Amino acid sequence: MKVKTINISEINENSVKVVNIENKDIAIFNVDGEFYAIDDLCSHAEASLAEGEVFDCKVECPLHGAEFDLKTGEAVTLPATRPVDSYMISVENDIIYLEMNDHA
Numbered sequence: 618m619k620v621k622t623i624n625i626s627e628i629n630e631n632s633v634k635v636v637n638i639e640n641k642d643i644a645i646f647n648v649d650g651e652f653y654a655i656d657d658l659c660s661h662a663e664a665s666l667a668e669g670e671v672f673d674c675k676v677e678c679p680l681h682g683a684e685f686d687l688k689t690g691e692a693v694t695l696p697a698t699r700p701v702d703s704y705m706i707s708v709e710n711d712i713i714y715l716e717m718n719d720h721a
């Protein structure tokens with residue numbers, strides 16, 4: 618299911634915006650003009666990944682430092698061992714759409 622979110626002008630380059638879709642916070646990252654969307658909630662404990670530092674297309678959890686791949690949601694380093702969900706993004710007429718999985 619494709620869900621309309623925000624206008625690309627609402628996320629400056631190399632910043633992040635959290636949107637709430639179906640009671641789930643999803644962080645949309647703009648990395649050098651490319652958009653990525655993953656769950657905002659870390660898979661390890663209660664932390665907002667949107668508040669983490671982004672480098673090499675990964676985000677570092679601000680609480681314990683686990684790194685997640687922005688493209689896949691994969692947990693690349695400990696202490697997180699489980700991935701977070703990642704979402705396909707499409708942009709039409711400057712609006713960002715997320716492809717939500719059925720389980721989302």
Ligand code: FES
Pocket residue numbers: 659660661662663664678679680681682683695696697
């Ligand atoms: S809450 Fe993210 S690594 Fe612990």
